[in-house]
Ligand SMILES: Nc1ncnc2c1ncn2[C@@H]1O[C@H](COP(=O)(O)OP(=O)(O)OP(=O)(O)O)[C@@H](O)[C@H]1O
């Protein structure tokens with residue numbers, strides 16, 4: 001199976017739905033170990049992404065991701081804006097050229113996206129940031145041969161849940177040191193919603 | 207929640223209109239942005255100074271726009287870093303040919319968004335330098351420290367240096383000198399409420415205080431029973447002094463900053479004790495600032511900032527500024 005423009009649009013629309021539904025929850029998570037704006041930031045940004053994509057006639061997956069990236073960078077703010085923006089921009093760069101994206105190319109794009117987050121945030125695995133969802137998910141998907149909705153769903157869920165036990169060393173939660181333990185990382189939870197949306201939109205099409 | 211607002215989603219843009227309305231002769235807004243600049247920006251062949259960050263810290267940052275201080279301030283949503291395109295607009299608007307210094311507070315959001323803007327500006331041939339303020343001693347790890355009220359001294363001194371016609375490199379160097387010599391610490395007695403969420407940033411009992419608080423309603427490093435003004439001043443000053451390593455004949459600038467809801471009266475009680483502690487140590491308070499300089503919405507509490515001075519810093523601190531929130 002290849003990942004089409006239609007799926008790319010669908011992915012972002014579904015991501016937006018999940019983020020809007022869980023806006024308050026994401027802010028509550030951020031209130032516990034950050035400054036309480038994560039849900040508000042993400043909801044504002046993804047709403048703008050959907051508005052931006054709406055009605056455009058895209059020929060390439062890369063163009064969808066590029067518009068999403070630019071919108072996220074200019075509308076989200078905070079730490080998550082540049083991070084998600086960079087992820088989608090790197091994905092767009094990796095996917096350039098083809099109309100639809102093969103599984104291998106898709107994984108390469110996700111890998112570049114994850115690397116972009118690490119580079120922009122100067123973060124690595126185990127620091128209680130969204131890197132702790134992106135890295136393990138990419139790693140597990142790399143081992144598969146084709147799109148697997150179940151694998152995307154399960155790998156992102158367990159990675160997200162595992163952020164609870166980490167003591168933060170990056171981002172606002174790092175100010176709390178040991179007190180950051182026992183709380184989920186908000187950026188990891190929103191990354192999880194994005195991967196859930198991906199899983200939903202390829203389900204039934206494999 | 208009781209707030210004087212219209213639409214919670216419009217507070218930042220409406221506030222900026224209000225700021226421009228208050229100082230129409232001095233400050234203007236770049237249309238369709240959340241960037242405000244000096245009326246006469248760009249000032250030819252002067253290094254431009256750009257600061258900014260989330261809103262909710264008023265008078266920071268727009269109140270520090272003026273001759274001798276900032277050329278532009280970029281306002282993000284409440285407690286949220288502004289986006290790179292906005293910072294980029296500010297850089298372009300104040301570049302008078304001698305380059306632009308970005309004053310960034312050390313939060314991952316601010317650092318990333320400002321860095322991306324700097325990359326955009328460099329790609330267009332604008333000389334950009336940046337300094338990262340990290341004065342909050344509540345965070346042990348020096349590189350992880352937040353930028354709080356000490357940022358005002360960076361604005362003041364870098365701004366004054368730029369007025370002398372100094373190069374970007376020289377302005378950056380003096381800003382770094384301030385950063386190396388400024389330390390702050392704060393305490394909160396009550397949380398703040400973000401307009402968009404309508405909820406308090408944390409729960410704090412009637413008889414409790416949160417020590418080591420930042421300026422975003424994020425919880426502090428330690429929760430303690432509420433103490434007296436003298437005890438609060440002593441605790442904050444102690445941590446600041448431990449980190450600054452002052453000796454007998456040193457001179458400092460003092461800032462006792464209100465976080466939004468503590469009356470000036472209480473800030474002066476804190477200042478009284480701070481002055482006493484400095485006297486005891488034989489440290490001279492060269493200049494003292496008491497008031498609201500870097501707030502956290504309606505949080506009750508205060509922070510204490512000390513800046514160790516030398517001849518150059520004293521002169522630049524004394525030189526004129528006509529910024530609405532910092533006249534000297
Ligand atoms: N340096 C970093 N590297 C990778 N991810 C990070 C980093 N810093 C923060 N994050 C992620 O961003 C999330 C917080 O995003 P949010 O939008 O709330 O930004 P913020 O830190 O509150 O920004 P601001 O300070 O401007 O408000 C965290 O939960 C974490 O996953």
Ligand SMILES: [Mg+2]
Nearest residue numbers: 034035037038
């Ligand atoms: Mg946040």
